[in-house]
Amino acid sequence: MEGERRASQARSSGLPAGGADADSPGGGTPFPGGGGSSALLQAEVLDLDEDEDDLEVFSKDASLMDMNSFSPMMPTSPLSMINQIKFEDEPDLKDLFITVDEPESHVTTIETFITYRIITKTSRGEFDSSEFEVRRRYQDFLWLKGKLEEAHPTLIIPPLPEKFMVKGMVERFNDDFIETRRKALHKFLNRIADHPTLTFNEDFKIFLTAQAWELSSHKKQGPGLLSRMGQTVRAVASSMRGVKNRPEEFMEMNNFIELFSQKINLIDKISQRIYKEEREYFDEMKEYGPIHILWSASEEDLVDILKDVASCIDRCCKATEKRMSGLGEALLPVVHEYVLYSEMLMGVMKRRDQIQAELDSKVEALTYKKTDADPCLATWESFLTSQTNLHLEEASEEKP
Numbered sequence: 001m002e003g004e005r006r007a008s009q010a011r012s013s014g015l016p017a018g019g020a021d022a023d024s025p026g027g028g029t030p031f032p033g034g035g036g037s038s039a040l041l042q043a044e045v046l047d048l049d050e051d052e053d054d055l056e057v058f059s060k061d062a063s064l065m066d067m068n069s070f071s072p073m074m075p076t077s078p079l080s081m082i083n084q085i086k087f088e089d090e091p092d093l094k095d096l097f098i099t100v101d102e103p104e105s106h107v108t109t110i111e112t113f114i115t116y117r118i119i120t121k122t123s124r125g126e127f128d129s130s131e132f133e134v135r136r137r138y139q140d141f142l143w144l145k146g147k148l149e150e151a152h153p154t155l156i157i158p159p160l161p162e163k164f165m166v167k168g169m170v171e172r173f174n175d176d177f178i179e180t181r182r183k184a185l186h187k188f189l190n191r192i193a194d195h196p197t198l199t200f201n202e203d204f205k206i207f208l209t210a211q212a213w214e215l216s217s218h219k220k221q222g223p224g225l226l227s228r229m230g231q232t233v234r235a236v237a238s239s240m241r242g243v244k245n246r247p248e249e250f251m252e253m254n255n256f257i258e259l260f261s262q263k264i265n266l267i268d269k270i271s272q273r274i275y276k277e278e279r280e281y282f283d284e285m286k287e288y289g290p291i292h293i294l295w296s297a298s299e300e301d302l303v304d305i306l307k308d309v310a311s312c313i314d315r316c317c318k319a320t321e322k323r324m325s326g327l328g329e330a331l332l333p334v335v336h337e338y339v340l341y342s343e344m345l346m347g348v349m350k351r352r353d354q355i356q357a358e359l360d361s362k363v364e365a366l367t368y369k370k371t372d373a374d375p376c377l378a379t380w381e382s383f384l385t386s387q388t389n390l391h392l393e394e395a396s397e398e399k400p
Contacts, residue, residue, distance in 0.1 A: 096193045097121045098208065100186035103178045104135070113137050114178060116185060120208045132209045138163065140207065141185060143219060147203040148192070153351040155198065158191035159340030160184070180333075244360055246353070254349050261342040268339050275327050282320045289313045 102117040120132040141160055148157045161184035189208075192198045206218055246254075289310045296306035 094194075095123045096199060098186070098189045098193055100182055100189060103182055106137075113139075114181075116182060118189070118208065126205070127209065129209075134208070134211060134215075136207070136215075138181070138185075140215065141188065144203060144207045148198055148201060149347075149351070151201060151203070152197065153355065154348060155195075156341075156344055156348055157198070158188050158195075159337065159344050160188055161340075246356065250349070250352065257342060257345045257349060261339075261346060264335065264338045264342055268335050271327070271332055271335050275324065275332060278320065278324050278327065282317065282324060285313060285317055285320065289317065 097120070099119045100116050101119070104115050104117075106113050106115060115135040115137045118132075118134050118136055120134075122130060145157055145160055148155075161181050192201075192204055198204060203218075206215065210218060292306045292310035292313065296303045296310070299306060
């Protein structure tokens with residue numbers, strides 16, 4: 001009787017009779033691979049498909065609907081399966097690859113400079129070929145950055161490394177300096193390539209594809225000296241005049257950027273100072289190990305002690321060098337990059353203010369001209385009205 005009652009309860013609840021056997025793990029809980037779990041999950045799948053028609057959650061393969069074929073590594077929750085979906089409107093794969101390598105030193109009677117090889121591989125139709133190889137110097141990168149800022153004044157252009165590194169870190173044109181700059185220039189170009197707007201800039205394309213003489217010719221096609229001076233004068237005048245009614249959101253943004261810039265600059269200076277002191281400590285400590293070894297040769301009673309001290313100093317030198325390597329690779333470049341980005345943000349805010357100041361001045365000039373034109377317009381309207389009335393009077397007098 002007890003078995004029949006259990007079977008009846010199982011049939012009424014939609015579960016097989018054996019699904020609630022007391023010998024099953026978990027008592028009344030069915031097996032994960034049992035038929036009851038399959039029915040429940042199929043019901044959840046149907047509900048999900050009705051609510052989310054655009055999501056292709058499950059494969060139409062019937063084997064996926066067989067719960068007995070599920071492995072422990074497969075997600076059994078519909079929600080977890082949704083998280084693995086790839087939507088059709090996701091962006092296409094990357095189609096522009098840029099590499100900066102092989103720095104070369106050039107010495108002339110006037111200057112000494114470094115050029116870098118830039119290899120570009122692309123599948124874009126607007127390029128004449130699928131691969132380009134050019135050489136560029138640092139001034140060419142500065143030109144590109146300036147053209148991007150000119151074409152997109154309110155976009156955040158990726159920062160370039162400074163012309164000179166911080167004194168005390170590396171000397172100019174040594175291997176460390178050149179390699180550090182090469183990595184920074186490589187990152188600069190690839191950030192532009194990954195940007196949804198900057199990557200299609202015409203000057204960026206010319207920078208990647210044109211030979212040296214072609215790039216020089218293109219640079220000369222820009223505005224002349226007088227035009228650039230006029231733009232500079234207008235920018236200075238706009239900054240001196242200031243913005244009359246800056247929106248509150250931009251005021252808050254500008255205050256935040258200024259505060260952030262102050263704090264990140266302070267952190268950068270402290271980090272540089274810590275690194276410099278660590279370097280001095282390391283250079284000084286390296287000399288103590290050999291000194292203790294030489295000392296042990298003349299002190300027979302202290303040989304073991306002095307050698308142990310020298311060994312300890314050597315371990316300290318290795319630990320300090322490892323810590324310095326971590327600072328130089330993981331901390332200092334990242335913090336300094338934040339400094340450069342804060343400067344870029346402040347430059348963007350200044351350019352935005354200049355645009356608003358120019359707009360305000362033009363609106364003010366237009367209002368002034370309209371005010372001057374109103375009396376003339378009123379006089380003209382009065383004249384037309386008087387002439388019309390005169391013609392009407394003459395027409396009425398001529399009528400019999």
